[in-house]
Structure formats: C-alpha cells, structure tokens
Amino acid sequence: QVQLVESGGGSVQAGGSLRLSCASSDATYSYNCMGWFRQEPGKEREGVAAIYLGGATTHYADAVKGRFTISQDSAQNTVYLQMNSLKPEDTAMYYCAADSVFCRLRGDEYNYWGQGTQVTVSS
Numbered sequence: 403q404v405q406l407v408e409s410g411g412g413s414v415q416a417g418g419s420l421r422l423s424c425a426s427s428d429a430t431y432s433y434n435c436m437g438w439f440r441q442e443p444g445k446e447r448e449g450v451a452a453i454y455l456g457g458a459t460t461h462y463a464d465a466v467k468g469r470f471t472i473s474q475d476s477a478q479n480t481v482y483l484q485m486n487s488l489k490p491e492d493t494a495m496y497y498c499a500a501d502s503v504f505c506r507l508r509g510d511e512y513n514y515w516g517q518g519t520q521v522t523v524s525s
Contacts, residue, residue, distance in 0.1 A: 404426060404427055404432070404500060404501070404514040405514075405516075406424055406426055406498045406499070406500055406515065407424070407425045407427075407516055407517070408423065408424050408498045408517065408518060408519040409422070409425075409519060410422040410519060411519030411520045412520075412521070413522040413523075413524065414521075414522070414523055414524075415523070415524050416488060416489055416490055416524065416525050417487060419485060419486045419488065420488065420521060421482055421483070421484050421485070422438065422482065422483040422485065422496055422498075422519060422521075423480055423481075423482055424436065424438070424482070424483075424498030424516060425478070425479060425480050426480070426481075432501075433455070433502075433513075433514075434455055434456070434505070435452060435454055435500070435501065435502045435503075435504075435505035436453055436455060436474070436481045436498065436500045437449060437450070437452035437453070437461075437472075437500075437505070437507065437512060438450040438451045438452070438472060438481075438483045438496060438497070438498060439497045439499055439507075439509050440492075440494035440495065440496045440497070440521075441494055441495050441497070442494045442495075447497070448463065449461075449463055449506070449507025449509065450466055450470065450496070450507070451463070451466065451472035451483060451507075452472065452502070452505050452506065452507055453472045453474055453481060453505075454505055455474055455476070456476070459505070461505065461506065461507055463507055465491075466485075466492075469486050469488075470483060470484065470485050471483070472484075481498065483496070485521070488523045489523060490523045490524065490525045492521060492523050493521060493522050493523050495518040495519070495520050495521075496518060496519050497515055497516055497517075497518045498515070498516040499512035499514060499516070500512060500513070500514040501513040501514050
C-alpha cells in the first residue's frame with residue numbers, strides 16, 4: 403500500500419507563494435504519474451497539475467497555468483507543487499495523488515491519495 407504525505411500548506415496573502423510537497427512511501431515508483439488536486443468545502447474536487455515521473459511531461463489546469471509548477475525529486479521520492487502569484491480563489495484543501503494510467507487531471511483515475519494540506523489565501 404502506497405502512502406502519500408503532503409506538507410507545505412499554510413496561510414498567505416494574495417500574490418504570495420507556497421511550495422507543497424508530497425512524499426511517497428514507494429521508493430521504486432511502481433506507478434508512472436502523480437498529481438495534485440484541490441477541493442473547497444461544498445465544491446467538487448478539481449485537478450490542478452500532473453506529472454509523468456521520470457519524464458518532462460506535465461499537465462496543468464487552465465486556472466493555474468503560468469503560476470503553478472509541478473516537479474519531482476526522484477531521489478527523495480517527492481513531488482512538489484510550487485505556487486506563485488496566489489489568489490484568494492486558490493484557497494482549498496490540496497491533495498496529492500498517485501498511480502494513474504492516463505495521467506490526466508481526473509481524480510477518479512488515481513489509485514492513491516494523501517490526507518491533504520490546507521492552503522488559505524487572503525485578499
């Protein structure tokens with residue numbers, strides 16, 4: 403069973419930055435894709451970014467393109483989400499996910515999930 407642990411969330415003012423981390427217990431990366439999703443209370447979960455592990459292919463939601471960057475550190479079994487120019491509408495619980503055949507921004511295609519880390523952006 404793969405365990406994913408997110409960290410790096412917090413409160414920041416609009417225009418600020420945060421970097422989220424997702425550490426995986428699977429050192430062998432038995433899967434080929436990891437992604438970040440977010441969800442506000444009462445709203446549906448939405449995909450934010452995804453990355454093919456070991457490659458350079460990434461996918462981003464239109465709402466975060468140019469502001470967020472997903473990256474990986476294979477040696478640390480960790481995937482990051484660098485979030486710049488944060489907006490109040492980025493406020494949400496952010497979840498790390500792993501193991502998707504298609505590596506798209508569809509949460510129902512991922513098999514493993516972390517517990518989430520809260521990001522709050524104030525205006």
